[in-house]
Amino acid sequence: MLILSFTPEGQVSIGRFDFTPTLGNWLSVFDKIPVARYFLNSFIVAGLTAVGQVIFSAMAGFVFARMEFKGRDFLFYVFLLSMMVPPQVNIVPLFWVMSTLGLVNTYPALILPGLFGGFGVFMMRQFFLDFPAEMEEAARIDGAGAFRTFFTVVLPLAAPAVATLGIFTFVSAWNSFMWPLIVTNTEDMRTLALGLAIFKGSLRELTLWGEMMVCCTICTIPAILIFLFGKKYLINDIAAGAIKE
Numbered sequence: 002m003l004i005l006s007f008t009p010e011g012q013v014s015i016g017r018f019d020f021t022p023t024l025g026n027w028l029s030v031f032d033k034i035p036v037a038r039y040f041l042n043s044f045i046v047a048g049l050t051a052v053g054q055v056i057f058s059a060m061a062g063f064v065f066a067r068m069e070f071k072g073r074d075f076l077f078y079v080f081l082l083s084m085m086v087p088p089q090v091n092i093v094p095l096f097w098v099m100s101t102l103g104l105v106n107t108y109p110a111l112i113l114p115g116l117f118g119g120f121g122v123f124m125m126r127q128f129f130l131d132f133p134a135e136m137e138e139a140a141r142i143d144g145a146g147a148f149r150t151f152f153t154v155v156l157p158l159a160a161p162a163v164a165t166l167g168i169f170t171f172v173s174a175w176n177s178f179m180w181p182l183i184v185t186n187t188e189d190m191r192t193l194a195l196g197l198a199i200f201k202g203s204l205r206e207l208t209l210w211g212e213m214m215v216c217c218t219i220c221t222i223p224a225i226l227i228f229l230f231g232k233k234y235l236i237n238d239i240a241a242g243a244i245k246e
Contacts (some may be wrong), residue, residue: 111192
C-alpha cells in the first residue's frame with residue numbers, strides 16, 4: 002500500500018512495478034480534497050472521544066467495583082445489556098436528540114455519543130475488581146478523599162487498562178463512517194474516513210489506484226502510531242513492585 006502510493010499511476014494501471022518513487026499521487030490527493038481538514042476533524046473527534054471514554058468508563062467501573070449502593074448490580078446489568086443492542090438501532094434516536102439540541106454538523110454531535118459505552122465500563126470494572134485494596138487504604142490513611150484517591154493513585158496505576166481502552170476507542174472513532182455520514186452535511190466537518198470514501202465514490206469512470214493507496218495510507222498510519230505509542234502499557238503489571246506483603 003505504501004509503495005503503491007509512491008508509484009506513478011501509469012505503472013500501477015498496467016501492472017508494471019519498476020519502482021520509481023514520486024510524490025505525484027500525494028500532491029494530487031491533497032490538491033483535490035481538503036485532506037488536512039479531514040485529518041484534523043478525525044484527530045479531534047477520535048482524541049476527545051478516547052479521553053472522555055477512558056475517564057467516564059474508569060469512574061463508572063471503579064464505582065461498580067468498589068462502592069456499595071442499592072441497585073448496583075441491576076444498574077451494571079443494564080450497562081451489559083446495552084452492549085447487546087446493535088449500533089444501527091440507536092442511529093435514529095441519536096440523530097433526533099442531536100437535531101433537537103441543534104448540534105447537527107458540529108463537533109459535539111460527533112463526539113458525545115462515543116463518550117459512554119458498556120464495553121468500557123465492563124472492562125474497567127473487571128480490572129478494578131483485582132486492583133489491590135491496600136493502595137486505596139494507604140491513600141485514605143494519608144488523608145486523601147475519594148476523588149483524590151481515584152485520580153492520583155488508582156487511575157495512574159491503571160495504565161494497562163486505560164491504554165487498552167484508549168487504543169480501542171481511538172481506533173473505533175477514527176474508523177467511524179456511518180455516524181459522521183449521517184450527522185454532518187458540510188465538507189469542513191467531514192472526518193477522514195468519510196471524506197476519503199466520498200472521494201473514492203467520485204472516481205466512477207477510472208479508479209486511480211495510486212491515489213487510493215495514498216488515502217488508505219493516510220487512514221492507516223495514525224492507528225498504527227497510537228498502537229506503537231501505547232503498546233508498552235499493555236504488558237505492564239500494575240501490582241509489580243507496588244505492594245510487598
